[in-house]
Amino acid sequence: MNPDRHLVLTSMAKLMIPLIIVFAIYVHSHGDIRPGGGFQAGAIVACALSLHLLVFGAEAARQLIPVPVLKIAAAFGVLLYAGTGLASVFFGKEYLDYDALGAGLDGQKFGILLIEIGVFLTVSATLTLCVYAFAGRVPDIRDEDR
Amino acid sequence: MENHAARYASGGAGVTALALISSVTVTLPAVTGASSGDVVAAAPQDWILAIVIGLMIAIAVAISRMRPLFAIAMSLSVYSLLCAIAFVLMDAPDVGFTEAAVGAGVSTILLLAALLLVPRTVRERVKSFRPVPAIAAGAVAALLLWAAPDVPFYGDASSAPNVTLGRAYAERTVRETGKPNAVTAVLASYRGFDTLGETAVIFTAGIAVLALIGVGDRAILTGRRRRRADNAGGGSAP
Numbered sequence: 545m546n547p548d549r550h551l552v553l554t555s556m557a558k559l560m561i562p563l564i565i566v567f568a569i570y571v572h573s574h575g576d577i578r579p580g581g582g583f584q585a586g587a588i589v590a591c592a593l594s595l596h597l598l599v600f601g602a603e604a605a606r607q608l609i610p611v612p613v614l615k616i617a618a619a620f621g622v623l624l625y626a627g628t629g630l631a632s633v634f635f636g637k638e639y640l641d642y643d644a645l646g647a648g649l650d651g652q653k654f655g656i657l658l659i660e661i662g663v664f665l666t667v668s669a670t671l672t673l674c675v676y677a678f679a680g681r682v683p684d685i686r687d688e689d690r
Numbered sequence: 691m692e693n694h695a696a697r698y699a700s701g702g703a704g705v706t707a708l709a710l711i712s713s714v715t716v717t718l719p720a721v722t723g724a725s726s727g728d729v730v731a732a733a734p735q736d737w738i739l740a741i742v743i744g745l746m747i748a749i750a751v752a753i754s755r756m757r758p759l760f761a762i763a764m765s766l767s768v769y770s771l772l773c774a775i776a777f778v779l780m781d782a783p784d785v786g787f788t789e790a791a792v793g794a795g796v797s798t799i800l801l802l803a804a805l806l807l808v809p810r811t812v813r814e815r816v817k818s819f820r821p822v823p824a825i826a827a828g829a830v831a832a833l834l835l836w837a838a839p840d841v842p843f844y845g846d847a848s849s850a851p852n853v854t855l856g857r858a859y860a861e862r863t864v865r866e867t868g869k870p871n872a873v874t875a876v877l878a879s880y881r882g883f884d885t886l887g888e889t890a891v892i893f894t895a896g897i898a899v900l901a902l903i904g905v906g907d908r909a910i911l912t913g914r915r916r917r918r919a920d921n922a923g924g925g926s927a928p
Contacts, residue, residue, distance in 0.1 A: 571787065576869040579783035581877065587791035594799045611905050622893045625886050640882040649868035656869065656878040659885070666889050670896035671796050677905040678803035 550599070557599040564592040572664055576653075582660035586667030593668075594675045602679045611676065614669040621666030628658045739779045746772045757812045763801040770794040780844065784873045 565588075572585030597605035629640040632655065637644035642655025749769045756762050770793030777786035842849030863875040877885050 576871055576874050578871065579873070580787055581784065581874050584784065584787040584791060587788060587796060591791050591795035594796060598799060598802075615900075618893055618896055622889055625889055629882075629886065640886065642879060642882075652867040652869070652879060655882075656867070656874070659878055659882065660874075663885065663889050666893050670892050671792075673896050673905060674899050675796060675799055675803065677899050677903045678800050680905055681803070681807060681903065 553599055557595055561592050561596055564595070565589060568592065572660065575660060576656060582663030583667050586664045586669075587671060589664075589668040590671035590675065593672045597675060597679055602676070605676065605679075609672070611673070614673050614676070617665045618669035618673065621662040621664070621669065623662075624665070625659045625662035628655055628662070735779050739776060742772050742776045742779065746776070759805050759808070759810055759812065760802075762812075763798060763805060766801070767794045767798040770798070 568585040568588035571580035571588060572582060575581030575585070593605065593609065596608060628642075628645075632641050632644040633639055635644035640655075640659075643651045645651040645654045746769055749765055749772070753762055753765050753769070756765065770789055773793065774786040774790035777783070777789055842851075846852065859872055859876055859880070863872045864870060867875045867879050869875040869879075
């Protein structure tokens with residue numbers, strides 16, 4: 545669909561997408577004291593990117609965040625999570641026992657921070673990739689398709 | 691097409707209204723009765739919860755009567771949003787977040803994207819009574835109703851999860867992990883290995899989608915070429 549013909553839609557999307565992403569960052573960074581966490585924040589970011597794709601089209605979305613970046617982010621998230629586990633083994637505790645990563649509660653704080661970032665990267669990138677994949681089968685959404 | 695849509699829209703509205711009235715009358719006593727017994731007094735949010743669940747039942751019934759797939763996809767999105775509200779009302783905002791973002795957001799967009807590739811309305815339904823699906827659905831409903839009394843009342847402090855593992859986690863999380871949100875502490879620390887598995891499952895599902903459908907330029911070009919071939923060939927539309 546032609547973005548120029550939907551002024552209200554494009555204006556609202558330009559207004560909403562940054563707000564949604566800021567909210568996702570809030571949900572992620574406050575996940576340990578308030579509801580939320582990496583998974584929720586990742587899903588919210590994927591929603592924002594999907595909104596961008598719906599309004600501005602698949603080509604613009606792929607220019608905003610290229611597919612290789614998403615693929616690397618999805619894989620890096622799992623790697624970061626598993627690597628945190630290996631690090632705790634390296635420092636002499638069991639797999640994913642964050643007490644090995646610092647003294648007292650710092651180890652837990654650091655470990656949970658790392659794995660939440662990993663979950664966030666994998667969830668947001670994978671969900672966005674799935675939306676890209678399905679939307680990519682349709683070159684453009686015509687206006688009469690609604 | 692227009693006539694069909696209008697007819698089924700009006701039919702859907704009638705069914706929705708009927709289902710709404712009946713479901714609210716059914717769920718109101720159930721929810722308030724469950725909480726006004728020996729556990730806690732009926733709070734205002736119990737009434738809101740009853741209305742939300744009634745709306746969910748109404749939408750489920752309406753979806754089963756709808757024909758345009760676009761309307762069905764959007765109704766499923768509304769259903770997911772109501773489900774998220776119900777989770778938040780039942781003090782599970784973490785689950786509510788996920789339901790709102792994944793159920794109402796991303797999966798609706800996936801459904802809409804898939805809709806562009808298939809016919810837009812459900813096939814004309816044959817108006818005949820089919821006994822086997824009816825008996826199967828009735829049997830499952832009977833089993834669920836039979837099992838329902840074994841589920842502890844919502845908020846029951848003496849139920850098994852609340853006296854054993856749940857209480858243990860609630861008492862230990864702040865001391866052992868320093869995280870006030872017990873859900874995050876359990877997911878990330880106590881059950882970190884499970885969460886690693888879940889992350890890997892999501893990653894694997896993404897790989898499967900990419901392997902089956904593809905996301906690169908080649909996949910888009912293939913889709914365009916196939917569409918052009920379909921248009922040129924005529925008649926071979928799905």
